[in-house]
Every structure is written in structure tokens, then in C-alpha cells.
Amino acid sequence: MKIRRSERLVGMTHYLETQPYRLIPLPFFAQKYQAAKSSISEDITILKHAFLANSMGYIETLPGAGGGVIFTPGINKAVATQYLQILQQKMSDPHRILPGGYLYSSDIIGDPTLLRKIGLLIATRYAGQKADAIMTVATKGIPIAQSVAYYLNVPYVIVRRESKITEGPTLSVNYESGSSSRVEKMELSKRSLPAGAKIIAVDDFMKGGGTVSGMRNLVQEFAGELLGISVLVDASSSSSCHQPMVTTLLNVQQLDVQRPKLTVGLGNYLDMTDFSHFHNN
Numbered sequence: 501m502k503i504r505r506s507e508r509l510v511g512m513t514h515y516l517e518t519q520p521y522r523l524i525p526l527p528f529f530a531q532k533y534q535a536a537k538s539s540i541s542e543d544i545t546i547l548k549h550a551f552l553a554n555s556m557g558y559i560e561t562l563p564g565a566g567g568g569v570i571f572t573p574g575i576n577k578a579v580a581t582q583y584l585q586i587l588q589q590k591m592s593d594p595h596r597i598l599p600g601g602y603l604y605s606s607d608i609i610g611d612p613t614l615l616r617k618i619g620l621l622i623a624t625r626y627a628g629q630k631a632d633a634i635m636t637v638a639t640k641g642i643p644i645a646q647s648v649a650y651y652l653n654v655p656y657v658i659v660r661r662e663s664k665i666t667e668g669p670t671l672s673v674n675y676e677s678g679s680s681s682r683v684e685k686m687e688l689s690k691r692s693l694p695a696g697a698k699i700i701a702v703d704d705f706m707k708g709g710g711t712v713s714g715m716r717n718l719v720q721e722f723a724g725e726l727l728g729i730s731v732l733v734d735a736s737s738s739s740s741c742h743q744p745m746v747t748t749l750l751n752v753q754q755l756d757v758q759r760p761k762l763t764v765g766l767g768n769y770l771d772m773t774d775f776s777h778f779h780n781n
Contacts, residue, residue, distance in 0.1 A: 508533045509543055516547070516559065516571040521630075521653045525568040544569055552780035555579040573651045574624040577775040583617040584749060584766050590614065591733060591750055594762040601755055603733060603762075605704055609643050618749070619647025622702060622730045625747055625773045626652065629727050632697040633657055635719070637686060637711055640704040644732060648702055657692040659718060661685065671721055675714030686714045693722045701729040706736050712746060734767055747772045 503511075512529060529540045548559045557573040575583070587608070596604045608614050622644070634656040636645035642658060649656040661684065663670045672687035693699070701715040712729055719726045726745065734748035735755065748767030755762055 503533050503535070505539075505543065508535065509546060512543060512547060513550075516569070517556070517573075519653070520557075520571050520573050520651060523562065523568045523570050525566075528568070549780065552778065555778065558777050572627050572777065573620060574627045574775075574778045575620055576778040577770065577773075580621060580624065580773065580775070581770065583621055584769060586617065587614065587732075588750055588764055588766060592762060592764045594760045597755065597757055597760045597762055599757065601707065601735065601757060602705065603735065603752070603755075605733065606640070609640060609704060609732075615643055615647050618644055618732060619651050621749060621769065622648045622700075622747075623651035624775070624778065625730060625769065626700055626727060627774075627777060629700075630698060631700045631727055633693060633699055635659060635688075635699050635701045635715055636703060637661070637715065641702055644702050644704060648700065648730075652700075657688060659686050659688045659715060661687075663687050671718070673714055673717045673721055675710050675717060677708060677710040684710070684714075686711075686718060688718055688722075693724060695723045697722065697724045698727050699724050700727050702731070703729070704732045706731040706734045706746070706748070709736055731767075733764075 511533065526537055526540050530537050544559060544561060551557050551559055555575045557571060560570045560572065562568055562570065590608055591603065591605070598604055631652055631654050633654055634645045634649045634652070636642055636656065637659045645656040667689040669690045670687040671690050672685050674683050674685050677684050699719050701719070703711055706712055712731070715729065716726055728745045728747060730747045731749070733750045733752065735752040747769055749769050751765050751767040753763040753765045
């Protein structure tokens with residue numbers, strides 16, 4: 501049965517979106533849709549323009565016998581700004597203020613639509629950097645790590661403050677909690693990461709920076725390479741520039757627990773992200 505081009509394009513779009521960062525040989529599509537390689541090449545050209553025009557990411561074509569196409573998810577700067585403003589508006593409600601200067605964010609992280617936006621924003625930040633895994637600390641960082649891992653097509657690992665018997669042997673580090681000025685411990689199963697792995701660390705909230713520093717130290721203990729750290733909300737008293745490699749989506753500019761009053765602005769995400777691949781020239 502002959503498949504029309506319109507149907508073929510829909511099928512290829514879906515397949516590429518579910519297989520990010522995977523090299524897919526053109527003969528695979530030719531065989532799947534019973535089409536000539538020249539037709540598939542034309543389809544890829546159409547999809548390249550469509551993906552960029554709709555801020556879905558970009559498709560790279562690799563020539564040669566071992567070549568094919570690779571889809572990299574990501575959004576352009578205009579869409580990224582729109583997503584950040586949506587998150588900013590959601591997070592700016594003073595009723596989110598919790599004792600101790602924390603913010604309630606479970607409803608945002610638990611919203612599939614908003615979570616996808618967060619994951620895609622962070623995935624765009626590290627597009628093309630060939631991460632091996634996403635790292636986060638239990639518990640609220642887990643959905644964010646999972647969303648980022650989906651778009652980058654890599655596993656995610658969960659750092660815990662107390663080991664579980666199901667984790668097996670663990671490697672632990674001590675770190676100073678910036679919010680409580682206490683020395684605490686975090687640990688990760690030794691089976692979670694191979695030596696030399698390239699890691700992106702994510703977290704939902706940064707107040708004192710202790711958790712971020714702890715994850716950085718843990719990556720070092722695994723002899724890994726930290727590509728960067730991304731945080732949904734930065735509420736630290738000092739600028740995030742004092743935390744090297746930290747990208748923040750939102751920044752708490754004013755937080756008064758007593759009144760209550762809350763002002764949330766954009767973080768340094770737009771300045772830290774290279775959008776050049778995601779613009780249709």
C-alpha cells in the first residue's frame with residue numbers, strides 16, 4: 501500500500517520527536533515507508549524547515565554511508581521568553597510563600613504542560629553537549645530531571661540524603677546546607693554513573709546553594725564532568741554568579757514572609773543559552 505507524503509511526514513515527525521539525539525539512517529525511513537531515498541531526502545528537507553519554523557528543534561543531516569539524521573529538541577529565544585514569562589506569572593503569587601523563605605511549587609512541577617516547558621527550556625540550554633545523565637536530589641527535582649532526560653534522551657539519577665537498601669553500595673559526600681548552616685550528607689548508588697560521565701545537575705529551588713555545591717562535589721567523586729547546573733527558582737541571597745555554571749530560570753527579587761510580598765523575575769537563562777541553532781535563517 502502506497503503511503504502519501506502527508507502521512508509519511510506525520511509519521512516521520514512523530515518518530516523523530518520520540519528519538520532525540522539518535523542517529524537514524526535514511527534507509528530506515530525508506531524501508532519503513534516503502535519510499536525512494538530521494539523522496540525521503542526531500543521529506544527531511546521539508547521537516548527541517550517546519551521544525552525550525554515551529555520552534556520544535558532542528559534536524560541535522562550527516563552524509564556518507566554511516567550517516568543519517570539527528571533530531572535535537574529545542575526552542576528559539578522568543579518562545580523561551582514566552583515560556584519563562586508563563587512560569588514567572590505562575591510563581592509570583594504571594595500565597596506561595598512558605599515558612600523559612602521557601603516557595604510552594606508542587607502544583608507547577610506537577611502540571612504536565614508546565615513541566616514539559618521546564619524540561620524543554622533546560623534541554624535547549626544544553627543542546628548538543630552530549631550529556632550522559634541528568635542528576636537531581638530527591639524529591640521535587642525528580643520530575644524536572646525526568647522531563648529534561650526525556651528531551652535529551654539520557655537517563656536520570658537520583659541523589660538521596662538517606663540511602664535505601666535497594667540502591668546497593670553508595671558513594672556519599674558531606675556538604676554545608678546554606679539555609680540551615682548544618683553539615684548534611686547526600687549519596688548516590690555506585691552503579692548509577694560510570695567514571696567520566698558528563699552530567700547535568702537540576703534542582704527545583706536554590707536558597708543557600710548547599711545542595712548545588714553538594715551535587716558538584718558528588719560529580720567530582722564519581723570522576724565525572726559537570727556540564728552545568730540548572731535551577732527552576734533561585735532564591736539565594738547572593739547572586740547566582742557566585743555559583744559557577746548555574747543557570748536559573750526564575751529569580752526571587754523580593755520575598756517578605758510577614759506581609760506577605762513576593763516579586764519574581766527572570767533568571768539568567770536567556771543570557772546563558774545559545775539559541776543560534778534554533779532560528780530559521
